Amino acid sequence: MPGLQDKVVILTGAGGSIGGAMAEFLAAEKARLVLVDLHEPVEVLDCVRQNGSEAIAVVADVSDPASTDEMARQAVSSFGRIDGLINNAAYYRSASQSRFDEIDVEEWDRCFQVNVRGAWLCARAVFAQMRAQSSGKIVNIGSNTPYKGVGGLAHYVASKAAVIGLTRALAREAGEFGICVNALCPDFIPHDGGDLDERQGEMNRRVLSQRCLPRTQQAQDITGVLRLLLGPDSDFVTGQSILVNGGAYFH
Ligand SMILES: NC(=O)c1ccc[n+]([C@@H]2O[C@H](COP(=O)([O-])OP(=O)(O)OC[C@H]3O[C@@H](n4cnc5c(N)ncnc54)[C@H](O)[C@@H]3O)[C@@H](O)[C@H]2O)c1
Numbered sequence: 001m002p003g004l005q006d007k008v009v010i011l012t013g014a015g016g017s018i019g020g021a022m023a024e025f026l027a028a029e030k031a032r033l034v035l036v037d038l039h040e041p042v043e044v045l046d047c048v049r050q051n052g053s054e055a056i057a058v059v060a061d062v063s064d065p066a067s068t069d070e071m072a073r074q075a076v077s078s079f080g081r082i083d084g085l086i087n088n089a090a091y092y093r094s095a096s097q098s099r100f101d102e103i104d105v106e107e108w109d110r111c112f113q114v115n116v117r118g119a120w121l122c123a124r125a126v127f128a129q130m131r132a133q134s135s136g137k138i139v140n141i142g143s144n145t146p147y148k149g150v151g152g153l154a155h156y157v158a159s160k161a162a163v164i165g166l167t168r169a170l171a172r173e174a175g176e177f178g179i180c181v182n183a184l185c186p187d188f189i190p191h192d193g194g195d196l197d198e199r200q201g202e203m204n205r206r207v208l209s210q211r212c213l214p215r216t217q218q219a220q221d222i223t224g225v226l227r228l229l230l231g232p233d234s235d236f237v238t239g240q241s242i243l244v245n246g247g248a249y250f251h
Contacts, residue, residue: 004029004230008079010071012062012122013089015041017191018141021219022086022226027053029227034075036060037089054079062089062118065125072125082129084230087119087163088141092156093191097199100154108155115159116166123170123181134178139229140167142185142241147249148210160185164241171239180238182229187245189217212247221246 009026013019014035020043026033027048033055035041035048040057048055056078060067075082091114096107119140130136145153146161164183171181188207190200208214222244228234229242243251 004031004084004227007031007083007230008034008075008081009084009086009230010034010036010075010082010122010126011086011088012036012060012071012118013141014044014057015039016088016093018186018189018219018222019088020044020047022088022223023048023055024051025220025223025226027051027055031084031230032079034058034071034078036062036071062087062122063113065121068118068121068125071122072129075126076129081133082126082136083133084137084139085122085126086139086141086226086230087122089118090115090141091159095153095156097152099152103155111155111159112162115156116162119163119166123166127174127179130174130179131177136174136177136179137230137234138170138174138179138181139226140181140183142167142183144185144187144243144245144249147185147243147251167241168239175238180229180234182234182238183241184222184225184229185241185243185245186219186222187211187217187243187248189219189221207248210248211245215246217244217246 009031014023015037023044036058045057058071058074060071091111140163142163143160145157167183190196190204225242
């Protein structure tokens with residue numbers, strides 16, 4: 001499969017658990033990276049550079065239009081083009097687990113600001129450059145939760161369902177400019193490797209029992225599909241949501 005060498009890829013949420021793993025993978029592919037997060041992802045940036053990949057860090061809040069426009073501007077001024085955008089930043093780790101009638105209204109809004117408005121703003125920010133190039137790949141990181149209808153996280157689940165709708169709508173509008181927009185939807189990936197706290201352990205046991213492939217999912221399990229969606233082998237694939245879930249749910 002063709003690799004991603006020299007592709008200029010913007011990765012939001014680069015300082016997070018899955019973001020770090022994707023950055024490491026993309027560096028090994030020799031992509032040129034724009035690593036975006038609320039705080040400079042210092043460790044990820046060091047790791048990527050040690051792997052010989054060119055990378056810059058951009059501190060940005062994806063829910064803020066001035067930040068996302070600046071993110072795109074810095075990508076173009078550093079590398080001259082934008083081949084890929086991975087909308088990975090999310091209001092996820094700090095999402096409270098509550099029944100739907102107990103979710104705080106401000107928390108609901110923040111979740112949608114980051115997960116939905118953020119993905120839209122980042123796509124909007126890179127659109128002019130991708131359109132000028134007549135090419136580009138946007139990969140929205142979704143989730144299996146809207147397909148399963150997971151309880152206790154209605155704000156997060158609804159926001160990830162909106163990401164699927166956004167993916168389809170953007171694919172319709174961006175296709176004529178040679179831009180593909182797809183969603184990559186992981187299942188539950190525990191944050192701390194082997195040492196799971198009570199909440200993570202319980203969630204992991206539950207999802208393991210749903211899978212055809214009954215093992216814990218790692219962030220590295222999504223990198224093959226990521227390569228496909230960012231690279232030329234998926235040039236005729238758009239508007240799709242690919243579930244990487246060990247067969248937990250068929251779609
Ligand atoms: N871990 C899982 O089980 C799982 C499963 C399915 C989907 N996902 C999705 O994968 C993606 C990554 O999740 P993760 O598990 O690595 O979470 P994480 O919390 O480790 O990483 C999220 C990153 O996004 C950053 N971020 C948050 N708000 C931001 C903002 N406004 N602007 C810029 N950056 C912001 C955070 O600082 C953090 O570094 C998310 O989209 C999440 O919804 C995760």
